[in-house]
Amino acid sequence: MTEIVLFSGNANPALAQKISQKLGVPLGDATVSRFSDGETRVELQVNIRGRDVFIVQPTCAPVNEHLMEAMVIVDACRRASAKTITLVAPYFGYARQERKSASRTPITAKLVAEIMEVAGVTRLLTLELHNSAIQGFFNIPVDHLFVKPVISEYFKNLHGNVIVVSPDAGGVERARAMAKQLRCSLAIIDKRRDTPNECEVMNIIGDVKGKFCLIIDDIVDTGGSLIKSTEALIENGASEVHAAITHPVLSGTAVQRIAGSKLQQLVVTDSIPLSLEARKCNKIKQITVAGLLSEAILRIHNQDSISSLFL
Ligand code: R5P
Numbered sequence: 001m002t003e004i005v006l007f008s009g010n011a012n013p014a015l016a017q018k019i020s021q022k023l024g025v026p027l028g029d030a031t032v033s034r035f036s037d038g039e040t041r042v043e044l045q046v047n048i049r050g051r052d053v054f055i056v057q058p059t060c061a062p063v064n065e066h067l068m069e070a071m072v073i074v075d076a077c078r079r080a081s082a083k084t085i086t087l088v089a090p091y092f093g094y095a096r097q098e099r100k101s102a103s104r105t106p107i108t109a110k111l112v113a114e115i116m117e118v119a120g121v122t123r124l125l126t127l128e129l130h131n132s133a134i135q136g137f138f139n140i141p142v143d144h145l146f147v148k149p150v151i152s153e154y155f156k157n158l159h160g161n162v163i164v165v166s167p168d169a170g171g172v173e174r175a176r177a178m179a180k181q182l183r184c185s186l187a188i189i190d191k192r193r194d195t196p197n198e199c200e201v202m203n204i205i206g207d208v209k210g211k212f213c214l215i216i217d218d219i220v221d222t223g224g225s226l227i228k229s230t231e232a233l234i235e236n237g238a239s240e241v242h243a244a245i246t247h248p249v250l251s252g253t254a255v256q257r258i259a260g261s262k263l264q265q266l267v268v269t270d271s272i273p274l275s276l277e278a279r280k281c282n283k284i285k286q287i288t289v290a291g292l293l294s295e296a297i298l299r300i301h302n303q304d305s306i307s308s309l310f311l
Pocket residue numbers: 096167168170171217218219220221222223224225226
C-alpha cells in the first residue's frame with residue numbers, strides 16, 4: 001500500500017502537528033503563503049503522484065481566507081496527480097446556513113460543498129457537523145465523526161446527579177447520544193418567543209433541580225445561547241452548570257462573557273485553535289481530537305470501517 005501524505009494549511013497547524021505525531025507521518029513539505037496582494041501561494045515540495053493525500057484545514061475564522069487556502073492546496077494536489085485528496089476539516093465553516101431560513105437567502109453549506117468538489121476534494125473528513133444532513137450536499141464520500149468518545153472519556157468520572165442538557169430542539173439527537181453514553185438523563189431547553197418583540201422564554205423540559213447539568217452543543221460562537229441556557233438552568237434550581245461544546249468559534253466578546261457568567265466550566269476541542277484570551281480563561285478547557293482524527297485517517301487509508309470507532 002502507498003504511504004499517506006499529510007499537508008497542513010495555516011488554519012490549525014498545531015492540530016496538524018499532533019495528527020502527524022500520532023500517525024508517525026511527517027507533515028509534507030509545502031509552501032502555503034501569500035503573494036503581496038494577499039492571494040494564496042502554494043507550492044508542494046514533495047512528489048505526491050498516485051498517493052493518498054490528507055490536508056488538515058478546518059475552515060474556521062477567518063473562514064473565507066481558510067476555505068480559499070484549502071481549495072488552492074487541493075488544486076495543487078489534483079494537478080500533481082494525487083490518487084485521492086481528503087480534506088480533513090474538523091470544523092466545517094458556513095454550516096449554519098444549511099437551509100433557506102427566510103426568502104431570498106443562500107444555502108452556504110451546499111455552496112461550500114460544491115466549491116470543494118469542483119476544486120478536487122475526493123473525500124471530506126469532518127467532525128460534529130452542525131446538521132448531519134449536510135453530508136447529502138456532497139456527491140463524494142463524507143466521513144462524519146462524533147466527539148462523543150472524547151467527551152465521555154473526559155467526563156468518565158462524573159457520578160451522582162448528572163443530567164445532560166440540549167440547549168435547543170435542534171441539538172437533541174447529539175445530547176441524547178451523550179446522555180446514553182454517560183448513562184444519565186436528558187433535559188431539553190425549549191426557546192420560545194410567544195409574541196414578536198417579547199423576549200425569549202426558556203422552558204426546560206426535564207427536572208434539573210439540584211442537578212449537575214452538562215450542556216452539549218456543536219458550536220459556541222458569541223456565547224449567547226450558552227450563557228442564556230446556563231442562567232435558565234440555574235433559575236430552575238441546577239446545582240452547577242458545565243458545558244462540552246465541540247467547536248470553539250468564540251467570536252467577539254464571547255470569552256469575556258463566559259468568564260463573567262455562572263457557567264463553571266466549558267470544555268471544547270482543538271477543532272479550532274483557541275485565541276490567547278481563551279487560553280488564559282480558567283473556565284475554558286481544551287481537549288484534543290487529534291487521536292480520533294488520526295485513527296480515522298488511518299482507517300480511510302486502509303479502507304477499514306469508521307463507524308466502528310463509535311460503537
Ligand atoms: C445553533 O443552532 C448552534 O448549535 C449553536 O447553539 C449556536 O451556533 C451558538 O451560537 P452563539 O454562541 O452565538 O449563541
